[in-house]
Amino acid sequence: MPTLNVNPKDMFAAMREIPPNYPVFMVNLLRFREHADYGDRQGMAPCSGREAYHRGYIPAFRQLAPPGVELFFLGPVLAALAQPSEERWDEVMIVKYANFATFQKIVLAPRYNELVNFHRLAALEDWRLIATSKVAEP
Numbered sequence: 744m745p746t747l748n749v750n751p752k753d754m755f756a757a758m759r760e761i762p763p764n765y766p767v768f769m770v771n772l773l774r775f776r777e778h779a780d781y782g783d784r785q786g787m788a789p790c791s792g793r794e795a796y797h798r799g800y801i802p803a804f805r806q807l808a809p810p811g812v813e814l815f816f817l818g819p820v821l822a823a824l825a826q827p828s829e830e831r832w833d834e835v836m837i838v839k840y841a842n843f844a845t846f847q848k849i850v851l852a853p854r855y856n857e858l859v860n861f862h863r864l865a866a867l868e869d870w871r872l873i874a875t876s877k878v879a880e881p
């Protein structure tokens with residue numbers, strides 16, 4: 744079963760691996776639900792998962808994120824050239840943070856769950872989150 748939340752152990756492991764003063768790019772692989780699932784949350788009009796993500800999650804995230812957090816890239820997956828046949832991704836989103844601590848501060852804030860994360864959970868059927876940075880030249 745897919746998990747739609749960051750594992751705290753993985754968050755702590757990333758803190759140890761990612762240098763504190765480097766920009767971090769968070770690569771999100773997104774697969775949307777056919778219909779957004781807001782459960783019993785009141786006031787949410789029926790819509791597709793993609794609509795819930797684009798009309799709900801992204802604007803709410805932008806409001807909560809401090810200056811300098813940048814939606815670096817958002818686009819559809821046009822073709823999968825090397826992936827397991829059972830995986831399917833609809834969109835790729837890359838968000839740039841000044842550092843990993845900025846990412847942590849946002850996603851661990853109570854306001855993130857109150858105002859933002861429920862849209863993501865309603866919208867997504869599956870998801871991957873990968874942290875990367877250009878730390879040094881090879």
